[in-house]
Amino acid sequence: xxxxxxxxxxxxxxxxxxxxxxxxxxxxxxxxxxxxxxxxxxxxxxxxxxxxxxxxxxxxxxxxxxxxxxxxxxxxxxxxxxxxxxxxxxxxxxxxxxxxxxxxxxxxxxxxxxxxxxxxxxxxxxxxxxxxxxxxxxxxxxxxxxxxxxxxxxxxxxxxxxxxxxxxxxxxxxxxxxxxxxxxxxxxxxxxxxxxxxxxxxxxxxxxxxxxxxxxxxxxxxxxxxxxxxxxx
Amino acid sequence: xxxxxxxxxxxxxxxxxxxxxxxxxxxxxxxxxxxxxxxxxxxxxxxxxxxxxxxxxxxxxxxxxxxxxxxxxxxxxxxxxxxxxxxxxxxxxxxxxxxxxxxxxxxxxxxxxxxxxxxxxxxxxxxxxxxxxxxxxxxxxxxxxxxxxxxxxxxxxxxxxxxxxxxxxxxxxxxxxxxxxxxxxxxxxxxxxxxxxxxxxxxxxxxxxxxxxxxxxxxxxxxxxxxxxxxxx
Numbered sequence: 001x002x003x004x005x006x007x008x009x010x011x012x013x014x015x016x017x018x019x020x021x022x023x024x025x026x027x028x029x030x031x032x033x034x035x036x037x038x039x040x041x042x043x044x045x046x047x048x049x050x051x052x053x054x055x056x057x058x059x060x061x062x063x064x065x066x067x068x069x070x071x072x073x074x075x076x077x078x079x080x081x082x083x084x085x086x087x088x089x090x091x092x093x094x095x096x097x098x099x100x101x102x103x104x105x106x107x108x109x110x111x112x113x114x115x116x117x118x119x120x121x122x123x124x125x126x127x128x129x130x131x132x133x134x135x136x137x138x139x140x141x142x143x144x145x146x147x148x149x150x151x152x153x154x155x156x157x158x159x160x161x162x163x164x165x166x167x168x169x170x171x172x173x174x175x176x177x178x179x180x181x182x183x184x185x186x187x188x189x190x191x192x193x194x195x196x197x198x199x200x201x202x203x204x205x206x207x208x209x210x211x212x213x214x215x216x217x218x219x220x221x222x223x224x225x226x227x228x229x230x231x232x233x
Numbered sequence: 234x235x236x237x238x239x240x241x242x243x244x245x246x247x248x249x250x251x252x253x254x255x256x257x258x259x260x261x262x263x264x265x266x267x268x269x270x271x272x273x274x275x276x277x278x279x280x281x282x283x284x285x286x287x288x289x290x291x292x293x294x295x296x297x298x299x300x301x302x303x304x305x306x307x308x309x310x311x312x313x314x315x316x317x318x319x320x321x322x323x324x325x326x327x328x329x330x331x332x333x334x335x336x337x338x339x340x341x342x343x344x345x346x347x348x349x350x351x352x353x354x355x356x357x358x359x360x361x362x363x364x365x366x367x368x369x370x371x372x373x374x375x376x377x378x379x380x381x382x383x384x385x386x387x388x389x390x391x392x393x394x395x396x397x398x399x400x401x402x403x404x405x406x407x408x409x410x411x412x413x414x415x416x417x418x419x420x421x422x423x424x425x426x427x428x429x430x431x432x433x434x435x436x437x438x439x440x441x442x443x444x445x446x447x448x449x450x451x452x453x454x455x456x457x458x459x460x461x462x463x464x465x466x
Binding site for chain 1: 318325
């Protein structure tokens with residue numbers, strides 16, 4: 001029997017993440033945990049998106065009203081969801097934030113660009129997936145709005161062109177340093193592969209950025225796991 | 234001639250906010266500025282949403298790709314947009330954050346609840362406004378998706394019931410203290426009045442919360458300005 005590993009002295013005990021590890025949003029917390037060397041301290045509990053296990057009445061009532069993954073649960077029953085929120089938490093645990101900024105302006109920039117990547121790319125592709133493709137299948141996708149989904153796909157493609165123009169001027173999404181905003185954008189690329197969309201070939205700076213962030217050990221760990229992932233029967 | 238007022242020693246000089254001051258999103262930064270006693274240090278430049286001045290090619294290209302307000306501009310030309318990002322910035326300027334949390338877990342909770350309020354209430358009502366009501370008028374609303382808008386209205390109403398159940402157990406949206414998440418929820422109430430929707434009468438805890446936050450000087454300052462606001466011709 002192993003000793004209890006403390007993830008956070010403020011809330012002693014194990015931390016569990018309800019997760020679908022290779023998913024586009026889960027990817028963001030997976031990579032952040034690797035960046036912070038905290039990945040091995042977490043227990044992951046698999047939630048099968050394709051069976052709608054994140055939309056059951058019980059999950060919505062007891063884990064996350066919004067029905068999204070990942071959800072972090074502490075030994076005392078406290079919960080954290082939303083990738084940005086979980087990343088803020090784990091990045092600040094050791095008093096040495098490397099993903100969410102140190103100065104007030106850096107914090108602002110990183111939050112701005114994280115939200116922009118979500119709004120203009122990651123969420124747009126997600127809305128396309130859930131509304132204009134089979135998505136998670138007919139049992140889970142109880143309502144779809146084809147026209148909205150297709151418009152969001154186009155918004156996501158425009159978003160990639162915007163990010164490309166930004167990356168012609170700076171190495172990372174929020175400026176000179178890798179941050180939470182880059183991780184959100186990696187999530188967008190993961191979603192592109194789910195919906196089988198290619199990033200536009202002419203977006204050279206964006207593609208070079210993706211090659212660059214792929215050299216990070218945290219990102220390599222994520223893709224190693226995701227590429228060998230098999231959906232349980 | 235008055236001396237230059239420094240808003241932030243890191244970026245000397247005046248700060249301008251492109252704004253439609255009484256709006257549901259602008260409200261969030263207006264209140265945060267009052268909470269931090271920074272409101273008087275900012276120059277506001279009026280952007281007329283109802284004339285689509287936030288959607289011109291020039292505004293999108295030089296101020297904010299996403300075409301939203303408010304946008305904060307520094308003397309060196311740097312820009313910050315997205316309410317959460319601007320709030321992170323101004324709350325951390327003096328090293329004494331009162332709206333975005335001090336411990337890692339508090340930061341996480343406040344970001345989680347801010348995003349939840351946006352996703353389940355404020356953004357939902359915004360999507361209803363822009364898609365299923367005349368919104369900003371036919372010149373600005375170039376595309377509308379009625380069905381999506383109506384579903385989002387219903388999502389927003391469900392969201393208020395969720396927030397009500399939360400506020401039966403705790404005094405503020407993210408727990409024991411007033412925070413950025415409460416300010417986002419005030420933005421939702423501002424949007425309700427724009428679309429002429431009443432919050433559900435049975436949501437007593439939510440309505441009591443609204444009375445409680447309305448006692449804050451920052452919130453009173455906002456509503457005093459908003460209630461006397463007249464749209465320029």
